[in-house]
Amino acid sequence: MTFIPFNKPGLAGDELKNIEQAIANAHLSGNGPFTKKCQRWIEQRLASPRALLTHSCTAALEMAALLSGAGSGDEVIMPSFTFVSTANAFVLRGATPVFVDIRPDTLNLDESLVEQAITPRTRAIVPVHYAGVGCEMDEIGRIAARHGLLVIEDAAQGVMAAYKGRPLGSMGDASALSFHETKNVIAGEGGALVVNRSEWFDRAEILWEKGTNRTLFSRGKIDKYSWIDVGSSYLPSEINAAFLWAQLEHAEAITDRRRAIWAEYHRRLAPLESLGVVRRPIVPDHCTANAHMYYLLVADAHLRPGLIATLDKHGINAVSHYAPLHSAPAGRRFGRTAGALDVTESVGERLVRLPLWPAMVPDEVTAVIDAVTAWAGAAWR
Numbered sequence: 467m468t469f470i471p472f473n474k475p476g477l478a479g480d481e482l483k484n485i486e487q488a489i490a491n492a493h494l495s496g497n498g499p500f501t502k503k504c505q506r507w508i509e510q511r512l513a514s515p516r517a518l519l520t521h522s523c524t525a526a527l528e529m530a531a532l533l534s535g536a537g538s539g540d541e542v543i544m545p546s547f548t549f550v551s552t553a554n555a556f557v558l559r560g561a562t563p564v565f566v567d568i569r570p571d572t573l574n575l576d577e578s579l580v581e582q583a584i585t586p587r588t589r590a591i592v593p594v595h596y597a598g599v600g601c602e603m604d605e606i607g608r609i610a611a612r613h614g615l616l617v618i619e620d621a622a623q624g625v626m627a628a629y630k631g632r633p634l635g636s637m638g639d640a641s642a643l644s645f646h647e648t649k650n651v652i653a654g655e656g657g658a659l660v661v662n663r664s665e666w667f668d669r670a671e672i673l674w675e676k677g678t679n680r681t682l683f684s685r686g687k688i689d690k691y692s693w694i695d696v697g698s699s700y701l702p703s704e705i706n707a708a709f710l711w712a713q714l715e716h717a718e719a720i721t722d723r724r725r726a727i728w729a730e731y732h733r734r735l736a737p738l739e740s741l742g743v744v745r746r747p748i749v750p751d752h753c754t755a756n757a758h759m760y761y762l763l764v765a766d767a768h769l770r771p772g773l774i775a776t777l778d779k780h781g782i783n784a785v786s787h788y789a790p791l792h793s794a795p796a797g798r799r800f801g802r803t804a805g806a807l808d809v810t811e812s813v814g815e816r817l818v819r820l821p822l823w824p825a826m827v828p829d830e831v832t833a834v835i836d837a838v839t840a841w842a843g844a845a846w847r
Contacts, residue, residue, distance in 0.1 A: 470830050472783040474823045475647040475654070478716040484708035496701025497675075497684065500708040507714045508643070508658055512636040516661040518674045519710075521702040523622045523644035523657035527555035529673050529700060530618045530640040530659060533666045536561040536589045543583050544592040544620075545575045546792040546803070547810045552594060552620050553791055553801060561589065563801035565792040570809050571748040573817075574601040581609050583804030590616040593638075598650070598758035599749050600629030603637045618642075621660075625651050626721040627756035639663040640670075645710055650724060650758055651717050653710035656702050673697040721756055723824040727831055728757035731820060734835045735762070743842045760820045761787070762838070767815035769845055774818060776841040782821060782834055790814045 488500055501519050508517035520526045536542055538560035544552055546565035553563040566583050569576045573596045580591060591610055593601035603619075610617045619641035624634030635641035640663065645656035661670045671681040677697030682688045713720065738744050745763040749755045764770050770786065777784040790810045791797040820834055 479712045481712040488708040498704040520657040524551040526642035526657040526659040531555040540589040546790040577602040577605040594620040595624040598627040598756035628754040653706040724757035780837040
């Protein structure tokens, strides 16, 4: 039996050649030639004025939280159905995450519930683009403007995806991208902070360079650099940037292949949805998804263990996703909820992610579909 992993990172082009070049350049620490190439690609792709490569999306979120000025006594609105870094970035600054329920269709932050969660302490809204499907950014932007709030996009899953033709990550005051090995375009570990607010440009570079004005020094604008502000070691190694650059050069092809696999899942699992066994992902017409993941929502929570066990029996590694943050020990300690989170809790118990990576071959995709179909037949007897 051939094992089919949930994810399998691979090479897209000149990754190894680029790493050799980075070594030959004798620059393996941050902010070298490959870092700069990656940053220019992001800026051009998102039509955003400033991008800073980071060692993780977590680092980018932490930088965004610093730029936002969020601190003790402030509140930040976000979904509970997200990775812990979304909340941790603001908790580290002393702010309180305020968890709002998600939409039942896209599983994104429910924009219709955001306004009622706003208090005089609210500082920012953090939409998370789940599965590379855009949140309703127009309405979120209008709410933020009415109340004088910042918008920080968690676009970890959003590279190569768009909302109404606008790239995810280009619409907030700042955004965070991920290049973790489970994402579409990868560096092993990596991320980027995208800064769309011009008055944040200079400070972002200082935070990025451990709180110093070293970037000005490297440009020859000052004769020595010094400690200016808070900051940390947010730069990635040139090894990671060299790997990432090869992936970015093939980002279109990687995305096309993922979309083809996603579409095959979607087409061939449609009969199970019509029977009411599962619900497939929903992508609104105004969103251009990047096929970051393919998930199923089983009809009832008690069915999920059986589906995962059946796939495992066939040598297929399928997994659940986030345990909602509001119900976690740290979520209860550091955050609060705004209203009921019924959709979040239901989705957290019913969602199963299927294997999806660019080098999957048709036989592997078919094997996953056949195993899901076999489970459905047994479960629905």
